Amino acid sequence: xxxxxxxxxxxxxxxxxxxxxxxxxxxxxxxxxxxxxxxxxxxxxxxxxxxxxxxxxxxxxxxxxxxxxxxxxxxx
Amino acid sequence: xxxxxxxxxxxxxxxxxxxxxxxxxxxxxxxxxxxxxxxxxxxxxxxxxxxxxxxxxxxxxxxxxxxxxxxxxxxxxxxxxxxxxxxxxxxxxxxxxxxxxxxxxxxxxxxxxxxxxxxxxxxxxxxxxxxxxxxxxxxxxxxxxxxxxxxxxxxxxxxxxxxxxxxxxxxxxx
Numbered sequence: 001x002x003x004x005x006x007x008x009x010x011x012x013x014x015x016x017x018x019x020x021x022x023x024x025x026x027x028x029x030x031x032x033x034x035x036x037x038x039x040x041x042x043x044x045x046x047x048x049x050x051x052x053x054x055x056x057x058x059x060x061x062x063x064x065x066x067x068x069x070x071x072x073x074x075x076x
Numbered sequence: 077x078x079x080x081x082x083x084x085x086x087x088x089x090x091x092x093x094x095x096x097x098x099x100x101x102x103x104x105x106x107x108x109x110x111x112x113x114x115x116x117x118x119x120x121x122x123x124x125x126x127x128x129x130x131x132x133x134x135x136x137x138x139x140x141x142x143x144x145x146x147x148x149x150x151x152x153x154x155x156x157x158x159x160x161x162x163x164x165x166x167x168x169x170x171x172x173x174x175x176x177x178x179x180x181x182x183x184x185x186x187x188x189x190x191x192x193x194x195x196x197x198x199x200x201x202x203x204x205x206x207x208x209x210x211x212x213x214x215x216x217x218x219x220x221x222x223x224x225x226x227x228x229x230x231x232x233x234x235x236x237x238x239x240x241x242x243x244x245x246x247x248x249x250x
Contacts, residue, residue, distance in 0.1 A: 010222070010226075011214075011217070011222070012217075012219065012222060015219050015222075015223065017223055018219075018222065018223050018226050021223065021226055021227050021230070022226065022230065025230055025231060025234045026234075028234060028238060029234065029237055029238060029241060043214075046210055046213050046214055046217065047213060047217045047221065047222055047225050048222075048225045048226065048229050048230075049226055049229075049230060051230070051233075053237075056237070058230070058233045058234075058237065060225070060226070060229035060230050060232075060233050062213060062217070062225065063210075066206060066209060066210065066213075070202050070203075070206050073198075073202050074198065074199060074202060
């Protein structure tokens with residue numbers, strides 16, 4: 001079985017606690033439990049994380065939330 | 077006693093002959109000439125009377141024509157005035173309509189410009205607010221808050237992902 005590499009982008013380097021939370025949650029969708037996290041720092045995200053999992057992008061960043069709010073305000 | 081001699085008889089005969097000759101050769105032609113002259117004058121007078129009548133008729137006709145022309149002139153002037161009033165009214169109406177059209181067009185444009193301006197202002201305000209919020213959040217987000225965000229937002233995303241994966245798995249099993 002190949003080990004999956006999951007890229008995680010965060011505005012600050014991940015702490016051990018954050019890494020554990022991410023691992024714990026990812027293990028619910030990666031049933032084999034064989035995966036490694038590739039970390040990347042992007043301060044423009046402000047807060048939260050962006051996870052590149054398989055062919056999906058799980059965007060939980062504050063930057064994107066703000067962007068959505070902005071779009072909603074401008075749409076009205 | 078009256079003596080009738082030959083000379084008296086000759087004088088009488090001579091006189092009678094003279095009267096006869098005068099009557100025969102002078103009186104009749106003169107009377108005829110006078111008659112002709114009288115007839116001619118009568119004819120001339122008749123002609124003059126006829127011409128006078130004709131002239132009178134012509135005068136009446138001309139007077140009638142003048143009257144008709146005057147009436148026609150008055151009618152034409154009235155008609156022209158009416159037409160002018162109508163044209164004036166039409167011009168005023170068209171000008172008013174054109175003015176209204178231009179006014180509406182400008183109102184529409186002004187409204188669009190105001191909307192555009194508001195939209196631009198709104199966008200600029202939102203951009204400024206976004207920048208301010210970003211800066212504020214960047215200064216406020218500590219590792220603890222970041223942990224909280226990850227725990228909450230990533231949990232939500234994972235729940236959704238699990239639901240999607242379960243649906244996909246169920247469909248494959250079916």
